Amino acid sequence: MKGEARMDLLSLRCFQVVARHEHISRAADELRVAQPSVSRTIARLESELGVPLFDRRGRRIRLNQHGAAFLRRVDRALGELEDGRRELADAAGAEGGSVTVAAETLLTLTELLSRFRATHPDVDVRLHQSPPDSMARRLRTRDVDLCLASQPLTGPALASVELLREDVLLAVPSGHRLADRQGVDVAALDGEPFVTPSRGHWQRALTDQLFAQAGARPTIICEGNEPGAIMDLVAAGLGIALLPAMARDSRPHEGVAWIRLQAPGCHRVLTLVRHKDVYLSAAARRFADFTVEHFRRAAPSSDGPLGG
Structure with a gap:
């Protein structure tokens, strides 16, 4: 490393998003900042670390072996900070909260969501339609709290319960x-x-x-x-x-x-999946418990609560 690295959370978050998209302009759109600002942030971070994080060919970028190794650490560090924020919010007794859910098809969620919102109107539910090959990554990076998957998800530290x-x-x-x-x-x-x-x-x-x-x-x-x-x-x-x-x-x-x-x-076989190493907020736990009970009433097939 050249000198003392002065990386900050915004730089790490910028790197994380660029690494996910492997595209500067798409990352800039998600971060809601100008594209040149994203490019400068990545260049500064690479200079501080002393190694390139991306391979560049014209306007295309690809995460290289240094970037992939660094991304694993960044995901873990930012994830721990996000877990800490959620845990403190729960400890402080914050009402409501939010839960982010991914499913392959949203048809599976319609009746469930209607009943959940009727009994938990203070919880903000956010939905993503997502293919299963990205679900494990999205759970690990805290993009989503829970996944409803219709085929087995592979990856370490995943806990699932059969719903249907x-x-x-x-x-x-x-x-x-x-x-x-x-x-x-x-x-x-x-x-x-x-x-x-x-x-x-x-x-x-x-x-x-x-x-x-x-x-x-x-x-x-x-x-x-x-x-x-x-x-x-x-x-x-x-x-x-x-x-x-x-x-x-x-x-x-x-x-x-x-x-x-x-x-x-x-x-x-429909399963509810979470990542055991990620803190599940009170709102997410309420949604998980409600989901298991909802499908148990519809067709008893659950094999127990989510692990973790």
């Missing part, structure tokens, strides 16, 4: 050749056009898994990042899709017929 285990059904247009069937196997779907979210979403992962077990590949004709639109696309006759029983029960659609897919593992 439900069937996944085959949705087809009402006039489809299979619409009157009670059940079908995967072989009967060979060549059928599938509507599915893009890779990373649980429906796509399950579709690929079931077809792989049958030694086949699905014919994907539409994929995107709007899971809530899939039922409407099926009703419009665009293709068929795998959807949870919750979608059928919460939003009936006359243009869709539902069929049981006769394949092992054709179900969804």
Whole structure:
């Protein structure tokens, strides 16, 4: 290190955001500061540390090995300070508070949120729609307090509780050749056009898994990042899709017929996940407890409270 480093919290926060985006202008937008200011802050921090934190090629930047090592420490340090702030707010008896929740699809949260807000109107709930491959990182960096995940999250120090285990059904247009069937196997779907979210979403992962077990590949004709639109696309006759029983029960659609897919593992397991090394505020604990109880009343399947 060249001389004595004088890095401050604002510089570290700036580095953290730039490292996440690997893009100066996007980081500046999030930080709500001018782009040249972000560039100067990163340059000053690198000078203080005596090593480059990013590799630069033209206007593109990539976190290098020094930056990745430093980011792990910065995430930990800033996270501990944020945990301290939350813990002191709880100790001081601050009312209300906030909780930030990520879910793959917000449909899962609608009824839960309505009931939670009715009983806890003083708690500010913030939502993020997030793919599972970013959830573990967002929990670790305190971007979110809790995640509702429909596929297993991997990573150290994650604690989860099962909320719901439900069937996944085959949705087809009402006039489809299979619409009157009670059940079908995967072989009967060979060549059928599938509507599915893009890779990373649980429906796509399950579709690929079931077809792989049958030694086949699905014919994907539409994929995107709007899971809530899939039922409407099926009703419009665009293709068929795998959807949870919750979608059928919460939003009936006359243009869709539902069929049981006769394949092992054709179900969804919804879990509530937190990071055990991150302080969970009083507001977040209230939301977690409420969520477990909400799904327990709907369909008893929980295996206990969140660890930690």
